[in-house]
Amino acid sequence: MAEFVRVARTAEIPDPGRQVFEIDQRLVAVFHVSGQVYALDDVCTHDGGPLAEGELEDHEISCPRHGARFDIRDGRALCLPATRPTKVHEAKIVGDEIFVRLLDE
Amino acid sequence: MATVTRAGFVQDAFDAFLARRDEPDWLRELRRQSWERFLVTPLPTTSLEEWRRTDIRALKLDRFGLPGEALATAELPPALLTELPAALLTAGVELAGQTVALDSQTQDVHDGQLEPELRRQGVLFGSLDRLLVEHEAVLRPHFLSVVDPTHDKFAALHGAAWSGGSVLYVPRGVKIERPLHMFSALRAGAADFGHTLVVLEEGAEATVLGETAGGGDSGLHCGAIELVVGPGASLRYVNLQNWSNGVWHFAHQRAVVQRHAQLQWTIGALGSRLAKVNQHVALTGAGSRAQVNGVMFTEGRQHLSYHTLQHHQCEQGTSDLLYKGALQDQSRVVWRGMIKVDPAAQKTNAYQRNDNLMLSESSRADSIPGLEIEADDVICTHGATAGRVDDEQVFYTRCRGLTRNEAVRTIVAGFFQQVFDRITIASVREALGEAIGRRIREFN
Numbered sequence: 001m002a003e004f005v006r007v008a009r010t011a012e013i014p015d016p017g018r019q020v021f022e023i024d025q026r027l028v029a030v031f032h033v034s035g036q037v038y039a040l041d042d043v044c045t046h047d048g049g050p051l052a053e054g055e056l057e058d059h060e061i062s063c064p065r066h067g068a069r070f071d072i073r074d075g076r077a078l079c080l081p082a083t084r085p086t087k088v089h090e091a092k093i094v095g096d097e098i099f100v101r102l103l104d105e
Numbered sequence: 106m107a108t109v110t111r112a113g114f115v116q117d118a119f120d121a122f123l124a125r126r127d128e129p130d131w132l133r134e135l136r137r138q139s140w141e142r143f144l145v146t147p148l149p150t151t152s153l154e155e156w157r158r159t160d161i162r163a164l165k166l167d168r169f170g171l172p173g174e175a176l177a178t179a180e181l182p183p184a185l186l187t188e189l190p191a192a193l194l195t196a197g198v199e200l201a202g203q204t205v206a207l208d209s210q211t212q213d214v215h216d217g218q219l220e221p222e223l224r225r226q227g228v229l230f231g232s233l234d235r236l237l238v239e240h241e242a243v244l245r246p247h248f249l250s251v252v253d254p255t256h257d258k259f260a261a262l263h264g265a266a267w268s269g270g271s272v273l274y275v276p277r278g279v280k281i282e283r284p285l286h287m288f289s290a291l292r293a294g295a296a297d298f299g300h301t302l303v304v305l306e307e308g309a310e311a312t313v314l315g316e317t318a319g320g321g322d323s324g325l326h327c328g329a330i331e332l333v334v335g336p337g338a339s340l341r342y343v344n345l346q347n348w349s350n351g352v353w354h355f356a357h358q359r360a361v362v363q364r365h366a367q368l369q370w371t372i373g374a375l376g377s378r379l380a381k382v383n384q385h386v387a388l389t390g391a392g393s394r395a396q397v398n399g400v401m402f403t404e405g406r407q408h409l410s411y412h413t414l415q416h417h418q419c420e421q422g423t424s425d426l427l428y429k430g431a432l433q434d435q436s437r438v439v440w441r442g443m444i445k446v447d448p449a450a451q452k453t454n455a456y457q458r459n460d461n462l463m464l465s466e467s468s469r470a471d472s473i474p475g476l477e478i479e480a481d482d483v484i485c486t487h488g489a490t491a492g493r494v495d496d497e498q499v500f501y502t503r504c505r506g507l508t509r510n511e512a513v514r515t516i517v518a519g520f521f522q523q524v525f526d527r528i529t530i531a532s533v534r535e536a537l538g539e540a541i542g543r544r545i546r547e548f549n
Contacts, residue, residue: 022163025163026406027160043160048437065157
């Protein structure tokens with residue numbers, strides 16, 4: 001199992017906000033919403049679009065390409081054209097820093 | 106070996122690169138033009154249609170450097186040559202000649218080694234870096250004219266930095282019976298800018314085996330292949346991409362097939378972390394024929410993106426493209442194929458097909474065939490399939506006494522057989538089959 005990796009200071013990602021990091025050669029989108037942090041693969045399962053570039057509303061992110069929405073808490077696809085979830089990873093705040101651990105399939 | 110810090114792709118490094126090479130003015134000028142274009146061209150993003158399914162945000166281009174930066178050829182310890190990754194295509198093959206490049210530098214001991222009889226007939230084979238200068242009159246007209254060095258940032262970088270390339274030139278009417286082999290190897294962290302140029306004059310015949318290997322956990326290939334098949338000539342070209350899974354592979358490859366000429370182009374795409382390849386065939390003469398065969402086998406998080414073009418410019422051309430991919434784990438294959446028929450290309454017969462076998466639930470294949478037809482008397486068709494291993498086939502095979510694992514391997518081998526049947530060189534079929542066999546995951 002992968003270890004937690006420090007990716008940023010909490011203040012570096014506004015609330016609400018998001019930022020993409022490369023962790024172990026994976027592109028991971030980290031979301032900061034209502035004081036909590038979440039991490040997803042930065043890939044829309046519909047057509048490979050970069051999720052983090054889309055519109056963030058509450059706990060939903062929309063793919064900028066075709067509008068598929070995902071729940072950032074568990075990666076669920078919320079509407080067509082996406083039908084499969086995107087991969088969720090573990091994220092936590094320790095002190096004033098954000099850590100992410102990749103959960104491999 | 107000590108770790109060398111790459112200077113990246115900056116002006117000082119490029120000036121030093123030019124200074125290391127003893128080249129005529131026209132060649133330096135070509136490089137400078139490409140370099141200027143490289144500097145002003147942004148890296149492609151997924152907002153460009155051609156790149157929308159190929160995300161290269163994780164590529165750190167400046168971790169790599171220009172050829173010859175780490176070590177000059179003369180400094181390579183002889184023992185290192187024996188550490189090269191093994192070539193696969195040459196096992197059991199009697200060659201007419203061979204070139205070997207390491208980290209984008211041709212190894213002198215392997216420069217050409219051409220049969221004396223072929224040399225007497227005027228065949229040129231060996232280091233492109235050397236022969237392009239020695240035989241400028243015959244080679245310069247073709248060099249960087251088949252492939253467009255302005256297409257994107259990678260093509261421009263290649264135009265500026267190409268090195269360690271190989272060339273084959275076959276004069277009119279000369280038929281080479283035994284294959285020629287061009288091998289490029291990479292050490293971890295290195296970059297390969299190999300350029301392949303093959304020119305067959307009228308009525309010539311040849312078989313060329315191109316192959317790559319190595320690269321460790323991080324490498325870069327920024328390459329080009331130019332094939333010129335003259336009137337009535339016949340070229341069989343096999344290109345096996347067998348880098349490690351850490352290599353970023355960007356390649357522009359194009360063939361020109363002239364009047365009544367024929368090309369058989371077979372690719373094996375097994376390695377690389379990410380590959381973005383444009384493979385184009387232009388049928389520029391009446392009655393020209395091209396057959397393109399591809400085998401792709403992926404694992405882990407590999408991402409292979411192949412864009413093919415069959416461009417019919419003249420009447421009565423025939424082209425037939427068959428790409429087959431088998432995907433494991435979370436890997437992804439993208440194939441975008443286009444058949445383009447110009448107004449003058451009446452009586453064209455063109456076919457393109459991509460079949461994919463999904464060996465895991467989380468792999469993904471995108472097949473996107475296209476037709477762009479401006480003549481009105483043509484036959485153009487395409488097909489694409491993607492599917493899992495058929496449980497009925499597994500059941501039938503297991504009734505014959507095979508374990509599930511053996512059953513799936515047998516089915517995968519059968520899946521690729523249609524491409525293998527088109528490869529007329531027995532040793533190449535065996536080498537490809539073996540290379541794929543090594544990568545097949547155990548099934549439960």
